[in-house]
Amino acid sequence: MIKQRFGNRLEMKPVFAVLLSLGVAALVFLTAVKCSFAVMDEIFYSSDYQAWSEQRGMTRLQKFIDENNVSLDDLSPLDEWCRQERQVYLSVYRGNALVYDSVLTAKADYTVYNTYYENYTTYTYTDEDSSASVTVDNGGDAFPTVAFADGEANVDLYTYYQDWYYDTAVALSFFLAFLIFLLVLTGIIRAKLAYITQLESEIRILEGGDLRYPVTVRGRDELGDLARGVDDMRRSIIEREAAEEKARRANQELITAMSHDLRTPLTSLLGYLDIVADGKYSDDAQRDRYLRAAHDKAYQIKNLSDKLFQYFLVYSQDSGELPRELLPADDLLAQMLGERRFDLESRGFTVESDLHEIGRSVRVNVDILCRIFDNIFSNVLKYADPEQPVTISCAPQGSRVIIDVKNTSAPAGRAVESTNIGLKTCESGAAAHGGRFTGREEDGVFTAELILPLE
Secondary structure, eight states: OOOOOGGGOGGGHHHHHHHHHHHHHHHHHHHHHHHHHHHHHHHHTSHHHHHHHHHHHHHHHHHHHHHHTOBTTBOTHHHHHHHHHOSEEEEEEETTEEEEESSOOSHHHHHHHHHHHGGGSEEEEEOTTTOOEEEEEOSGGGSOEEEETTEEEEEEEEEOTHHHHHHHHHHHHHHHHHHHHHHHHHHHHHHHHHHHHHHHHHHHHHHTTOTTSOOOOOOSSHHHHHHHHHHHHHHHHHHHHHHHHHHHHHHHHHHHHHHHHHHHHHHHHHHHHHHHHHTOOSSHHHHHHHHHHHHHHHHHHHHHHHTHHHHHHHHHTOGGGSOOEEEEHHHHHHHHHHHHHHHHHHTTOOEEEEEOOOOSEEEEOHHHHHHHHHHHHHHHHHHBOTTSOEEEEEEEETTEEEEEEEEEBOOGGGOOOOOOHHHHHHHHHHHHTTOEEEEEEETTEEEEEEEEEOO
């Protein structure tokens, strides 16, 4: 088995799925934060919102002071208001002195603050454009005034209520990113689980006997290898069953063909013996010819029964193992065609021959070639119209010889049922010799054509 690459192993798929999901979630989080912050910056940093926020804070502060009767001598209740508001910074000035700060926690801090800044409550600078002197008051009088129970004081109030919205936007963006992470990770896992479920259903179909159902092969991990192996096994079983079926058919055809081939010369043998027994001959010479023909058919039957395994080689079309010998084509074909012509004429057929000189040799197995001609002329006896002539022609054509046997088919009422076993035998025998056999019928004329190579 080919060693898988690191990235294609099934054990690494969850790691990649988590990393991919985190990457998508991080991208969603950053995008959501950036977009939401951009929108809120446009809103919260506008002058209108700043003015509204400051006015809202001052109103709420004044209401708290009034409701709780807060005095300048005791500003500690303001700590509670700052805790309630949370997003505020509050400083209270009495004159130019800091008397309360929501950040500073001790009175000593106020003293240090006031000492440090008492010389910087006002300062003057020259404007570069107008060359005029401008005085800026940095003290408490620059801030709005708030009424306390025992007098007024300047208040420096800074509100940042918008921070809640920013924090909420971050939280919602994180929740959205986490949701996307779960969705992406779940989608990847579900896709793999769906493939496993699909493989399970397909294997159950194969278990039911439907080997033609293909197995889906997806990916290059262990699951893909498993599916590929199951599909290869399925195809192997199909090929093995096809080979077994082909072998069964070959054996059946072999038995059928052998029965057919034995029956053909046996029929001729019985025909010759019936002629002799019934005395249907003109003289002793003709009787002797019938007896010799019957003798030859009897030995042909013996040879056919002895050649069972050799005929199997013909069906396997393995011409390399078929024993053949080189013989003169003229003598061989004249003898074989002459015998069959005599047989037809003795059965009442009219035979017309057109045999051309070949002048070359053929490499054949005589027994199998005899079997081919027996089948051709047996079909003539069974299916030809005896009232019409049978034409036999033999002529060379290049590096091959062509033998044609033509006959007119018998009327439909006299037709004999055919299984085409004889024609299949002729095709196998011709192929075993490196030749070709065809049988065709046109306009009631049947032509059997045998082509053999010449040497």
